[in-house]
Amino acid sequence: MCGLCGMLGGEAHWSDLLPRGDQDEIARLRRAERSRRVQYLNRVLGAFSCSVSDWQGSKYLLSTFTGKTELVDNLAQLWSAVERLSGQVPDPLAPAVHERLAPPPAP
């Protein structure tokens, strides 16, 4: 069984599971993955005037640029919170999100 499940009390969201590593590496990989995910999410969340930070290694703190905040456990909860706090429906197919992700113009 997944080593992460024990750490997270068996409540792991599918996206929290990692695709590599034996049990000894799990903690280190998990920290690295969380940091990477927070950085990545912040690039995407700018489209919704939001940002996230890691909260005590177990949750995410979602903040809007106007100062509203909410704590969430995983990605599924995150998108619901983004919708609630920003008033926009997060949609990876939406033009606003696409424009945000378009490669920067060549220097």
Place this chain on the structure above:
Amino acid sequence: MDDAAAERPGAFTVAADDPRCTVNVLTGFLGSGKTTLLRRLLNSDAFARCAVLVNELGEIALDHELLERIDQETVVLRSGCICCGVRSDMAAALLDLTARRDRGEVPPFDRVVIETTGLADPVPVINTVISDATLRHHYRVGTLVSTVDAVLGRGQLRQRPESRKQVAVADRIVITKADLASPEELLELRKTLRSINSHCRLVESRNDASEAEVRMAADLAGSHRAGEVAQWFSPQPGAVADHASSLFASGGRRLAPIHGSIDTIALTFDEPLDWTAFGVWLSMLLHRHGDTILRVKGILNLCGLDVPTVVHGVQHLLHPPVHLSGWPDGDRRSRLVLIGELPEAEMLQRSLESFNRLVQD
């Protein structure tokens, strides 16, 4: 392919000795022969220690088969199968059954088959098993089997969105009473079914389909995993004529829907995918579109991994991903199949590619 020996321990591996029970869901329109099929499947060794949750206890448990009556709605058959009549809440019934097993009030079992009512949406039952903290501790979700009447099926699929959904989310479709239909009727029905669900196992039954053909028990757990995944991406017999070749022709060619608006899209990605990007993308996609994206099935080439990663889900919820020990065929590209009322394939393709590129910027 036996991947058990070669499996690396990892976060995605579903161990061959997963102690949890498997839950199967059997769905199908009223009168489509669910109970008849279930009674036949229960004869197989795979169902030797099985419990069934059904709406009408009397249909599955005939008096002469009873070994023991535990209460008004719970009996044990001579075969050892535990049968429970359930009026409403399947999830509550499953929890109750588990508690009674733990107390020794019913014999032990390692599989539960839930037979839904004819018009029921099978997805909430599956989602509850995946997401309920207690149920997911005891149970994993296995295959979903849908029955379709060989003669009446096409009309039902045309008129009832519930029956289209039952077909769209199925892992196995059993065409029942095939002996009563003409070859032309069967061919048209198969085309209709394939237009809704292009890749699942399709079985014709003339009151004779057994577990050997239906393979309800052969799912992503253990040694069946590679074969099951290979089937997701292989051309299936009976596919509509303009899709006779591989589902993964260039451009993610889309099946033309014959009935309703349920569609299948196949996407292929040449570049390895980043797991962080993929998780963000898919979770956002399913948050927004999970009502209408009924199934997601994928084999992923993830950055930094030699082995493929398999994802599959039903509407908003994904099962925990699993690994294969190797690629089922020579194609090492990531492939994703989506079934439902879907956005344009090109939008989905470009969107994930954008999210994946963002990692590299």
